[in-house]
Amino acid sequence: DTAVSQTPKYLVTQMGNDKSIKCEQNLGHDTMYWYKQDSKKFLKIMFSYNNKELIINETVPNRFSPKSPDKAHLNLHINSLELGDSAVYFCASSQTPGGRAGFFGPGTRLTVL
Amino acid sequence: GESVGLHLPTLSVQEGDNSIINCAYSNSASDYFIWYKQESGKGPQFIIDIRSNMDKRQGQRVTVLLNKTVKHLSLQIAATQPGDSAVYFCAEIPNTGKLIFGQGTTLQVKP
Numbered sequence: 001d002t003a004v005s006q007t008p009k010y011l012v013t014q015m016g017n018d019k020s021i022k023c024e025q026n027l028g029h030d031t032m033y034w035y036k037q038d039s040k041k042f043l044k045i046m047f048s049y050n051n052k053e054l055i056i057n058e059t060v061p062n063r064f065s066p067k068s069p070d071k072a073h074l075n076l077h078i079n080s081l082e083l084g085d086s087a088v089y090f091c092a093s094s095q096t097p098g099g100r101a102g103f104f105g106p107g108t109r110l111t112v113l
Numbered sequence: 114g115e116s117v118g119l120h121l122p123t124l125s126v127q128e129g130d131n132s133i134i135n136c137a138y139s140n141s142a143s144d145y146f147i148w149y150k151q152e153s154g155k156g157p158q159f160i161i162d163i164r165s166n167m168d169k170r171q172g173q174r175v176t177v178l179l180n181k182t183v184k185h186l187s188l189q190i191a192a193t194q195p196g197d198s199a200v201y202f203c204a205e206i207p208n209t210g211k212l213i214f215g216q217g218t219t220l221q222v223k224p
Contacts, residue, residue, distance in 0.1 A: 055210075056210070092156070
């Protein structure tokens with residue numbers, strides 16, 4: 001069984017559109033994260049939720065809105081997509097905040113045209 | 114500022130040789146360090162970690178060395194295999210609790 005799953009794996013869309021990426025973990029972890037990986041492979045944290053509460057919010061444009069309906073799910077909604085949003089987005093989870101975030105999802109490659 | 118960096122963007126080794134991947138970090142307050150492996154088309158995978166009160170930790174075929182004096186971290190892979198080909202990231206967790214990744218080193222294993 002997949003520990004951290006994301007859908008979709010690929011997402012191609014036009015500028016200005018709104019899109020969502022879903023993430024689910026079946027590990028029973030309390031903390032979930034969203035990371036962005038750019039074309040140079042650089043990984044940067046965007047958000048972290050602990051037990052459905054937002055605990056880390058990096059300087060991410062407010063077009064990005066995470067939502068955690070329960071502690072097993074952390075979805076990412078992006079409004080008014082821009083070219084610079086093209087990247088691979090990874091969801092991850094850890095047992096506790098500040099944990100090793102040892103479990104990453106397979107990633108969602110977002111391409112904005 | 115916060116940054117974790119790697120000395121070499123690409124490392125090419127012969128199958129069976131040992132690999133050493135280096136990393137320099139800047140936040141002296143970090144007390145936890147992690148190495149991740151990312152294969153093509155996949156998410157990062159935890160390899161090994163080390164706390165700042167240690168200078169060496171060994172796993173299966175991998176060893177992490179931490180030199181806090183010069184803020185340097187390294188990952189040694191013994192008897193490198195083709196399946197070790199991937200991008201390797203070091204990461205640190207300072208007291209903010211946020212995982213900070215380095216830029217990654219691509220390891221290429223030649224048969």
